[in-house]
Structure formats: C-alpha cells, structure tokens
Amino acid sequence: MKDYYEIWVYLSASPLFGLTLTLVCYLIALKIYRKGGGNPLLTPVATSIVMIILVLTLMDIPYYSYFSGAQFIHFLLGPATVALAIPLFFQLKKLKTVWLPMSVALICGITVAGFSAYFIAQALGASHETILSLIPKSVTAPVAMGISEQIGGLPTLTAVFVVITGVLGAIMGVWLFKIFKITDDDIKGVAMGVTAHGLGTATSLQINQQMGAFAGLAMALSASVSAFILPFVLSLVSP
Amino acid sequence: MPFLNVITILLVYQLVGELTVREFDWPVPGPVIGMLLLLVTLLIKRPIAEQLVKPTEMLLSHFSLLFIPAGVGLMIHLTRLRDEWLAITVALLVSTVLGLLVTAWTMMLMTKLMNRSSK
Numbered sequence: 323m324k325d326y327y328e329i330w331v332y333l334s335a336s337p338l339f340g341l342t343l344t345l346v347c348y349l350i351a352l353k354i355y356r357k358g359g360g361n362p363l364l365t366p367v368a369t370s371i372v373m374i375i376l377v378l379t380l381m382d383i384p385y386y387s388y389f390s391g392a393q394f395i396h397f398l399l400g401p402a403t404v405a406l407a408i409p410l411f412f413q414l415k416k417l418k419t420v421w422l423p424m425s426v427a428l429i430c431g432i433t434v435a436g437f438s439a440y441f442i443a444q445a446l447g448a449s450h451e452t453i454l455s456l457i458p459k460s461v462t463a464p465v466a467m468g469i470s471e472q473i474g475g476l477p478t479l480t481a482v483f484v485v486i487t488g489v490l491g492a493i494m495g496v497w498l499f500k501i502f503k504i505t506d507d508d509i510k511g512v513a514m515g516v517t518a519h520g521l522g523t524a525t526s527l528q529i530n531q532q533m534g535a536f537a538g539l540a541m542a543l544s545a546s547v548s549a550f551i552l553p554f555v556l557s558l559v560s561p
Numbered sequence: 562m563p564f565l566n567v568i569t570i571l572l573v574y575q576l577v578g579e580l581t582v583r584e585f586d587w588p589v590p591g592p593v594i595g596m597l598l599l600l601v602t603l604l605i606k607r608p609i610a611e612q613l614v615k616p617t618e619m620l621l622s623h624f625s626l627l628f629i630p631a632g633v634g635l636m637i638h639l640t641r642l643r644d645e646w647l648a649i650t651v652a653l654l655v656s657t658v659l660g661l662l663v664t665a666w667t668m669m670l671m672t673k674l675m676n677r678s679s680k
Contacts, residue, residue, distance in 0.1 A: 367625045388633065402627055403592035404599055410600060427667040447648060464590070468590025478631055479638050509665050513660075
C-alpha cells in the first residue's frame, strides 16, 4: 500500500499527470457532447474544466503542479493562432462582397460586447482587475489572454470569461435571432463569430455551412482587429 | 507538407510576431502579428496554403482543447468569483446579448444602406 502511495506522490508532481488528465477529460467530454446531440450546455471545454477541477480538488493537487504538465497543451495556443491565417485565407473571397457592412458591424460589435461588460461590472462594483479582464471576453481565447495581459487584466480570469461567454452566446444567439426575426445566414454567422468566438462558430456550423463560414471568418477577423481596437478604446475611456 | 515543417513554419511566424511586438512596443499579442504575416505570405505564394490545410487540421479542429489548461485556472479565482458573482453574471449576460444584437443590426443596416445607394 505504501508503495502505491509513493508512486502516486511522484506521479501527481510530474508533468505527465496534468497532461494526461487534460487529454483524457477532453476525450470523455467530447463523447458526452456527441451523445447529447451537440447541446451547447455540454460544450466539451466547459465539461472538461469542471471534471479536471473536481479531480484536482479531490486529490488535493494545486493548480500550479497541474499546469506544469498542462502547459504543453497551453503552449500550442500560439502556433494555433498563427494557423488561423489558413482558414482566413480561404474565406477571403467571400469577403469581397460583404466587406464594408461586415467591418462596420465587426468594429461596433467588438466595442459594444467588450465595453458594455466593462461599464456594467464597474457600475456593480467589481474590482479593477475583474473589469479589465472582462474587456476581451468575446475574442478567441489565445488572443483574449494576450490582450488581457497587455491591458493589465488577469489572463487566466479572462480565459474563464471567454469560455462562459462562448457558451452563453451559443445558447442565446439561436434564441435571440428567432425573437428578433434575424434570418440572414451571413448576418447571424458574423454576430456569432464576433460575440461567441469558436463556440459560436461551432454552433453556427451545425446550423448550416454558410452561417458557419461567416462565423469562422468573423472570429478570425475579430481576433486580429480586437487586439488593436480594445486597447485603443480603453485608453479613451480610462485615461 | 510534413508535420515537422509545418510546426516549424508556425513557430517561426510566431517568433517573428513576438519580436516585432517587443521591438515596436505594440499592444498586440505576438501570435496575431504572426497570423497576419502568414496571411500576407499566403497571398503572395498561394500554393503553400493548399499544402498547409491538412497538417493544421488537427490543431484547428481541436482549438477548444487548447484553452482547457487556462480555463482550469478558474480554481485559483474561486474566491474572486464568489465575491463578485453578481457583477460578473450581469456583465457577461447583458454584454453577450448586446454584442449579438448590435453586430447583427449594424450589418443589416449597412447592407440596406449599400443596396439603396447602388440602385
């Protein structure tokens, strides 16, 4: 019995544990998601995060030793962001017809999504770090975390807000478009991509290809534009 | 293109992006500059894009996996979330609704304006 305990102490401190735990939980979460028929409430990221936190809490492993292994996955966010150039390149053709309405909508959407959160949280008495961390929450995670760091927020807190926003946007988007009779697939896709990044894009793809393509395009454009707009607007509202 | 070459290309672009951001002191994450530089490269040398699709498919289709480690960081923010839950919940809910509607309505309005002026 004592031997097992020693092995466990060794393993829980080695990077292998965090890395394996992340992949195993993600695969289980994917399975649950597919069984649930793609219900946005069961989005694999959210389920995996809850599972991993439960395991770590039950086994009394601190976040930092988990992250020593999980950082190998975290690191891939950088190259994956660079790789977004590839789908963006293939969708550039579609942009020719809608680029003007889309860019205006993109800039308005990014600013409103980020700064309405900023002002609401400020009015309700949230702390300075929380308010700053909320600003990039509609942008895809790697970029959002980068922006958060640049403007003085907490990147890990921003990552949490990004995931919650993605789930909320994916659920509420479908519902809001029905209530407000927004029927155009291009427009619905852009709104989803701007507000709910990758999770909005995944939901749009399930509805139809056209909406999915525009959501993906809007997400990638928003990722490159937000990094310029959000810090700039922040410098205007809080000098 | 072999995966090793592809990952090297991506890392080189990321590195150049990071160096550019540091050099000019831009408030933009390095990988975003890397992405824009790669996009420019693809526009100049179109055939490369086709070769990059397959090898990057795995990375891009499991994009959401990559933000799990950061999301688990929720653990260290539990006290903050408990103390500020009301402000955070209202801010996230309302801003998501506003973001969706403002984006959709702006695009509808702009499309209408453009159609009218082209007639």
